[in-house]
Structures are given as C-alpha cells and as structure tokens.
Amino acid sequence: MEFLNLVLLDQIRDILEFPSFFFEVVFGGLMSGVMYSLVALGFVLIFKASGVFNFSQGVFALFAALTLVGLMTGTMPFSLEKSLPALPVWLAIAVTFGVMIVLAILVERIVLRPLVNQDQIIMFMSTIGLAFVLEGLGDTMWGSGVKALDVGIPSGNFMVGEIQIQVFDLWAAGIAAFLVVVLAVFFQKTRTGRALRAVADDHQAALSVGIPLRNIWVVVWSAAGLVALVAGIMWGSKSGVQFSLSLIALKALPVLILGGFTSVPGAIVGGLIIGVGEKVAEVYWGPLVNGAIENWFAYVVALVFLLFRPQGLFGDKIIERV
Amino acid sequence: MFYRESGQFKASYAADQAVFPIRQDQYGIAAILLVAFFVIPYMGDEYFFQAIMVPVLIFSLAAIGLNILTGYCGQLSLGTGGFMAVGAVACYKLTTAFPELNFIIVLLLSGVITAMVGLLFGIPSLRIKGFYLAVATLAAQFFLSWLFNKVAWFQNYAPSGTITMPPREVFGVLVTGAASNAMHRYLFCLIFVIVLAMAAKNLVRGPIGRSWMAIRDMDIAAELIGFRPFQTKLLAFSVSSFYVGVAGAMALSLWLGSVETAEAFDINVSFQVLFMIIIGGLGSMMGSFLGAAFIILTPIVLTNVMVGSLGFQAVTAKHFEFMFFGGMIIMFLIVEPQGLARLWQILKEKLRLWPFPY
Numbered sequence: 104m105e106f107l108n109l110v111l112l113d114q115i116r117d118i119l120e121f122p123s124f125f126f127e128v129v130f131g132g133l134m135s136g137v138m139y140s141l142v143a144l145g146f147v148l149i150f151k152a153s154g155v156f157n158f159s160q161g162v163f164a165l166f167a168a169l170t171l172v173g174l175m176t177g178t179m180p181f182s183l184e185k186s187l188p189a190l191p192v193w194l195a196i197a198v199t200f201g202v203m204i205v206l207a208i209l210v211e212r213i214v215l216r217p218l219v220n221q222d223q224i225i226m227f228m229s230t231i232g233l234a235f236v237l238e239g240l241g242d243t244m245w246g247s248g249v250k251a252l253d254v255g256i257p258s259g260n261f262m263v264g265e266i267q268i269q270v271f272d273l274w275a276a277g278i279a280a281f282l283v284v285v286l287a288v289f290f291q292k293t294r295t296g297r298a299l300r301a302v303a304d305d306h307q308a309a310l311s312v313g314i315p316l317r318n319i320w321v322v323v324w325s326a327a328g329l330v331a332l333v334a335g336i337m338w339g340s341k342s343g344v345q346f347s348l349s350l351i352a353l354k355a356l357p358v359l360i361l362g363g364f365t366s367v368p369g370a371i372v373g374g375l376i377i378g379v380g381e382k383v384a385e386v387y388w389g390p391l392v393n394g395a396i397e398n399w400f401a402y403v404v405a406l407v408f409l410l411f412r413p414q415g416l417f418g419d420k421i422i423e424r425v
Numbered sequence: 426m427f428y429r430e431s432g433q434f435k436a437s438y439a440a441d442q443a444v445f446p447i448r449q450d451q452y453g454i455a456a457i458l459l460v461a462f463f464v465i466p467y468m469g470d471e472y473f474f475q476a477i478m479v480p481v482l483i484f485s486l487a488a489i490g491l492n493i494l495t496g497y498c499g500q501l502s503l504g505t506g507g508f509m510a511v512g513a514v515a516c517y518k519l520t521t522a523f524p525e526l527n528f529i530i531v532l533l534l535s536g537v538i539t540a541m542v543g544l545l546f547g548i549p550s551l552r553i554k555g556f557y558l559a560v561a562t563l564a565a566q567f568f569l570s571w572l573f574n575k576v577a578w579f580q581n582y583a584p585s586g587t588i589t590m591p592p593r594e595v596f597g598v599l600v601t602g603a604a605s606n607a608m609h610r611y612l613f614c615l616i617f618v619i620v621l622a623m624a625a626k627n628l629v630r631g632p633i634g635r636s637w638m639a640i641r642d643m644d645i646a647a648e649l650i651g652f653r654p655f656q657t658k659l660l661a662f663s664v665s666s667f668y669v670g671v672a673g674a675m676a677l678s679l680w681l682g683s684v685e686t687a688e689a690f691d692i693n694v695s696f697q698v699l700f701m702i703i704i705g706g707l708g709s710m711m712g713s714f715l716g717a718a719f720i721i722l723t724p725i726v727l728t729n730v731m732v733g734s735l736g737f738q739a740v741t742a743k744h745f746e747f748m749f750f751g752g753m754i755i756m757f758l759i760v761e762p763q764g765l766a767r768l769w770q771i772l773k774e775k776l777r778l779w780p781f782p783y
Binding site: 156213214217218221223224225227228229231232233234235236237238239240242243247353356357359360392393394395396398399402403405406409410413 | 499501548549552553555556557559560561563564567568571574575576692696699703740741744745746747748749750751752753754755758759762
C-alpha cells in the first residue's frame with residue numbers, strides 16, 4: 104500500500120488537487136508534441152512514398168533553420184562573414200525552400216538512385232550517413248554556434264482561467280495544422296498526390312502505368328524538406344538554432360512507432376501522446392527517480408508498444424511473404 | 426606469382442577446414458602477430474599505445490560484437506554505446522566490490538552481465554525487425570545511460586559522478602590505473618582481443634553462425650527449414666552483448682581509466698561502431714578490425730593534416746570529419762556494400778593471377 108501510494112496515488116492526488124497546474128503541464132506537452140509531430144510527418148511522407156526510412160529528417164530541419172538564419176543575417180557561406188545583404192523574412196524562407204528542393208534533387212541523384220532495390224535497412228543506414236554529411240556541411244557553411252531565429256511569430260502570453268498560455272505555442276499549433284491540411288489536400292486531390300499514393304502502394308505497378316518514379320521521389324523529398332523547414336523554424340524560434348535540433352529526429356522515432364510508419368494522422372496523434380506523456384511523467388513521476396526521465400520515456404513507451412502492436416496505432420498491418 | 430595455393434595439398438579434413446587454409450595467409454598472420462607482439466611494444470611510445478593501438482583493439486572487439494548481431498544475424502542495433510556502458514559499470518562495480526577477484530575474470534563477468542542485459546533488450550526482436558528493432562535498441566541506449574547517470578549506486582556514490590578504475594594486476598603486472606605502463610596495457614588488450622576474436626571466428630563459421638546467417642538472409646524461410654528464430658536471435662543478442670560488454674569494460678579499465686558513463690558511451694559511440702562495421706564489412710571478422718582501425722585513425726590523420734599542416738581551425742576539422750564519415754558511409758553502401766574486407770578479398774583474388782591474368 105505504501106508503495107502504491109508512492110508510485111501512483113500521491114500523483115493522482117496531486118493532479119486532482121491542482122488541476123490547473125496539470126492542464127498547464129498537459130498544454131506544454133501538447134506543444135512539444137506538435138514539434139515531434141512535425142518531424143514525424145516528414146518521416147512518414149518519405150516512408151510512404153519511397154519505403155525509405157529517412158533518419159536524416161531532423162538534420163534536414165537543422166540544416167533548413169541554419170540556412171534560414173544565415174540568409175536572414177546575410178552570412179556568406181563557408182567564410183562566416185556578414186558580407187551579403189540580409190534578406191527579408193519571406194524572401195529568406197523562399198530561398199531556403201529552394202535550397203531544400205536542390206537538396207532533394209541531389210539526394211535523389213547521389214544517394215537514392217544508386218541504391219534502388221536495396222534492402223530497407225541499407226537505405227536506412229545510408230540516411231544515417233546523409234545525416235552526418237548534412238550536419239557537417241551545415242556547421243561548416245553557417246558556423247556551429249547557437250543562433251537566434253526570429254521570423255516575426257508573435258510572442259507573449261495570456262491567461263485562460265488559471266492556465267498560462269504562450270501566444271507563440273498557439274501560432275505554432277496553427278501553422279502545423281495548416282501544413283497538415285495543405286499536405287492532406289495535396290495528397291488526396293492533386294494529380295501528383297495521386298501519383299505519390301500510387302508509388303507508395305506499389306513501386307513496380309506505379310512504374311508500369313507510367314508514373315515517373317524519380318520525379319516523384321524528388322517531389323516527396325522536397326515536401327519533406329518543406330516540413331523540415333517549418334519544424335526548423337518552430338524549434339529554432341523557440342529554443343535557438345543549434346545542434347540539439349537534430350536530436351529531435353531521434354525523438355520522432357518512438358512517435359512513429361506509436362503512430363505507425365505509414366499514417367499521417369498517426370504521426371500527429373503519436374507526437375501529441377508522446378509530448379504529453381513525457382511531460383506528465385517528468386513532472387509527476389520524475390522526482391521519484393531523480394528526474395530526466397524525459398530522455399528515455401518515449402523510447403520505453405515505444406518499446407512496450409512494439410511488443411503488443413508492432414504496426415502502431417494507425418499503421419498498415421505488417422504482412423510478410425516468403 | 427607468390428600468392429596462390431597450387432601445390433598445397435590438404436591431407437586431412439581438419440587441414441581443409443582451417444581458418445587460414447592457404448600457407449601464405451598463415452605466414453602473413455604469423456608475421457602480423459610477430460610484429461604486434463615483439464616489434465610494436467618496443468617501437469611505440471605512450472601516445473602511440475594510448476591514442477591508437479589500444480582504442481583500435483578495443484573498438485575492434487566492440488565491432489566484432491556488433492558484427493555478430495548486425496552483420497551475421499541481421500538485427501540492426503543502435504544501442505552499442507549503452508551496452509558498452511553496462512560492461513564498463515559492471516567491471517567497475519565488480520572490481521570495487523571484490524578487489525581480490527582476478528582482473529581477467531572481472532572482464533569476462535562484465536561481459537556475462539552485459540549479455541544478460543542484452544538478452545533482455547533482445548526480447549522484442551522476435552516480433553519486430555529492421556528499424557523497428559533499431560528503435561528498441563535506442564531505448565536501451567537512452568535508458569541505460571540515464572540509469573548509470575542518475576542512480577548513484579552505480580558510481581559507488583562518487584560525488585563527481587565519474588567512475589575511476591582502481592589499479593589491478595594480472596599475473597603480477599599492473600595493467601590498470603594511472604600508474605600502469607601503456608605497453609603492458611596494450612599487450613594485455615592484444616592477447617585478450619586475439620583470444621576473443623578467434624572464439625568469435627569459430628563461432629560464426631560453425632552451426633551457430635550458419636543459423637544466424639540463415640535468420641539474416643530470410644527469417645521466415647529459416648524458420649520453415651527448422652531454425653528456431655527466437656532462440657537464435659536471442660543467442661546472437663547475448664553473444665554480441667558479451668563482446669560489446671567486454672569491450673566497454675576494457676575501454677574503462679585499459680584505455681580511459683576514468684569516465685562519466687553517460688558521456689563516454691553516448692549515442693555517438695553507437696553510431697561510430699555501426700560505421701566501423703559498415704565501412705569494414707558487414708559479416709566479416711577481418712572487416713571489424715579494418716573498420717575499427719579506419720574509424721579511429723581517420724580523425725587523427727584528418728586533424729593532423731588539416732589543423733597541423735593546412736592551418737584550419739580544430740572545429741572545422743571536426744565538421745569536416747562528420748562530412749567525411751557520412752560520405753564514406755554512403756559511398757561504401759553504394760560502391761562496396763561488403764566494405765573494406767571485400768576490397769581485401771578482391772585484392773587477394775587479383776594477386777592469385779598476377780602477373781599473368783590470362
């Protein structure tokens with residue numbers, strides 16, 4: 104009974120006594136969940152269309168954010184001198200998106216094309232290599248210090264009842280939701296979107312009805328680049344553009360396990376669950392074991408989840424044939 | 426002209442099945458061993474042992490461990506750093522709790538403890554594979570480094586949070602601790618690694634190794650022809666973790682001396698070892714050594730050339746190293762998925778025909 108008190112009842116009592124604090128924790132969790140969802144979304148897009156598990160998605164976000172900051176401050180790549188004219192925000196974002204598209208084309212040319220028909224696990228390892236290349240490249244081009252990023256998203260906070268809410272978080276959630284809607288429309292309603300889904304379903308069948316596989320991959324990696332850009336802007340404005348940004352990619356892995364590798368709604372819901380779960384666990388159960396359980400909570404949840412439902416909440420059932 | 430087996434007749438089954446069936450190979454290995462045992466100890470200085478030879482040997486052992494799991498059994502693991510941490514902590518706890526225990530036994534027991542932990546984290550492998558399993562092993566990595574960082578018992582309640590290896594002797598020779606001679610540590614490492622590598626080589630070319638490879642090539646088919654996937658995979662997990670754990674224990678005791686566990690064995694170590702086996706060659710003992718040497722030596726060479734000769738900043742060299750390794754990984758996966766070991770094999774085949782290839 105005493106043990107039960109320690110690990111369960113005390114926490115529940117806490118929650119019931121100060122519900123507003125609990126909601127604040129949940130809200131904070133939801134917000135970091137949105138960030139996880141954004142990165143996970145990039146994973147899902149690429150996985151659905153090419154069966155490649157893109158480990159470098161988080162580094163994409165870092166690279167996009169670094170490029171954006173570099174352009175906005177007028178930094179000359181590689182020399183780190185501020186010798187170029189500083190670009191306005193909208194132009195910088197547009198140019199960065201352009202850079203991400205070029206990157207997508209290069210990735211398709213240099214990495215994906217020679218590796219067509221390889222094992223998924225080989226592709227996965229090649230994206231680990233890609234992550235290292237991009238990380239080194241981003242740091243060499245734009246310097247490795249922590250940089251502030253301000254794209255003019257309003258900040259400040261207001262109170263709803265007793266709960267404090269950051270305006271920035273609301274904007275972030277709004278932009279993320281907008282992005283998801285745009286992607287959903289793009290996937291469901293446009294010609295390219297239909298082609299993308301066909302490729303996701305069956306590479307060979309798609310090829311045989313004349314869908315240009317290579318262009319599709321470029322499109323998908325560009326879309327993932329866009330998602331990475333948005334994620335990079337969000338994280339970057341919140342906590343500065345720095346190396347740790349690429350670590351959220353690792354956090355997105357359990358999100359995917361939870362939501363399923365092939366499901367866009369799964370990525371969103373999984374991200375929110377992980378975000379809330381780890382914050383609540385950290386605040387209420389962390390003190391029991393000296394804290395910092397945020398670091399592994401998500402992975403262990405994913406591990407337990409894998410044992411019971413390997414395909415995730417919304418993923419397609421995994422069928423294996425000999 | 427010199428490298429061919431014509432005229433070397435095998436009179437017994439054992440001779441035919443030897444690890445090095447060709448006489449030239451035997452001479453080559455003997456020469457390498459002679460150099461390693463009798464020349465290097467007298468040539469090298471403190472820096473050479475501490476910065477190059479000892480880490481190369483230790484990481485070779487870790488790479489052999491991961492190669493057993495990933496290269497031979499096909500189960501990708503990103504938790505190598507975490508398991509090395511288990512080995513290091515187990516070694517520390519054992520040797521401080523039982524100071525009288527022979528250091529060799531301490532090392533082996535650390536491996537056994539790591540094997541048990543590995544077994545635990547290998548259980549999901551029955552249901553999941555590929556990068557799903559990679560995530561499960563990531564869980565091991567993060568959970569273990571958190572555990573060793575936060576639970577003071579694992580550090581014997583040291584206020585600094587670091588674990589420091591006390592001096593230990595093997596057969597009257599001091600091999601660990603700050604006072605020990607780097608050459609002695611190197612020789613101890615060498616013997617240990619050679620023995621364990623031979624054991625691994627014989628394991629992977631026997632029935633157990635064949636069952637691992639069957640699971641790797643297609644697990645459903647392997648199951649249908651009678652291999653038990655669960656036992657086979659778990660065995661691979663535990664043997665692999667044993668090697669990785671011993672490597673971790675050696676990294677603490679013979680190389681680093683004093684570590685902050687979560688820092689020294691972080692996720693980057695996992696990637697480093699993974700890179701070693703990709704570049705060296707998946708499913709090759711030779712490759713584990715070549716890969717470890719490559720990954721350990723490249724940064725040293727790069728830093729020396731870029732910072733020392735070309736005058737770059739150390740930070741730039743570090744970033745360049747990142748790009749270089751990433752690029753190498755992609756290049757090897759595309760051009761030569763079998764890694765350096767395969768290049769060596771091709772070279773040998775070419776040598777057999779040289780200089781008259783037609």
